[in-house]
Amino acid sequence: MKALFKLSLHFIAIFTLTAITQIGGLIYILTLTLTKAYRLSKLSSLGLFLVGYLVFSLLILPIVAPAFGRTPLPLTGNLRPLNYLTCLLNRHYVRPQLKEQMEQIANRMEAKFDGTKTNYLDANFPFFDRFPLLPHLSHNDGKKLDLAFYYLQNNTRTDSAPSFIGYGVYDEPADGELDYPTMCREKGYFQYGLLSAFVPQWNKDDYKLDVERTVELISLLVEHQATGKVFIEPHLKERWHLNQLDKIRFHGCQAVRHDDHIHTQLQ
Template structure:
């Protein structure tokens, strides 16, 4: 019997299920699905579904990256150290075309590794971490699997709408994004946290987790 059948059938025994795909929720890269990196707790699935419904009527869709493996708590989904309990998932940033239209496409094949770096007038947490010896901080630059769509522009309005909609979900515990993007988008909420230099930079994706 195919592992594509066995794994989803057994995962609920460990309190996990595949991310539900809808018109508003799809993987950024289908390798996430093929490698079984798309498992979450049912509560996180509900959070994503309700967020997608709240975004209906807009041009914003949820495109997700790595979530968790289907089995075994405390076994990390490398290179993520904290994706080990079904409570976490990474979401793609929102981009615009040069003429200002929201697009569902990304700037790398994997969805990781192309950064919306700090501007000269913004606080550079990335530089602070790298200068402090945290060499892994920008490691995702090696995980792009190829850069694409170089003409796309980071959408402040689109990403802000996605984040603000997520923040209204009562089940959301924390949201990680790089400090310069938080300030650039004028986001103020106690659920938005800094992930620390021991992690990797979060200006190529958004990390969310349950309470």
């Protein structure tokens, strides 16, 4: 009975690590094998897992991923992660065309708004099409990328965001605006706005969405010939007078709400 319980815990750990990082489950299995073979202590085993994971994530994956048609997004410069955890979890891989497009756009943003850094959020894993990057089911082919909105703090431009992961602090519909968050919730899509329950909201009042830079970023994405679709919440599309832009679509109630970030994808 105890052995079965232990085995179940190993399976849960492998599944969770694979779902979050893609390669974590594999490193876990390798660690277990070496731990058994060399009768390692729990502490040595944990150390081995951490070192193995870091070596793979930081050194090996960036070299191997191009053979699978993916490349890591930059860690520094005008285009960078909002949170380095995104990269530590291997969630910053895209097709080379998307990297090139986003670097161009981030440089144009910096040229127009001096000093602006464009922050990316979740992209894709390094390997295999149709391997979803949960909870984003569609981020499974290297063509998808989420971008943080730009914000103001005390009416001054900032490179940070109210949510430490970029998701979950929303710019809600005002009275009289299209309200898909309420409509989706009433239809039973409980996941639509679920993230705000897990993401601290204490910074929300210190930040104001920087509409000027955010709309410019959306315009650059839409104008770019490589872009297939852009998702933002319908009330923001209407509020920012972007209704004429066909590439901006509604993502559907089965997704999560997009009044905290922009989703862009290649054709």
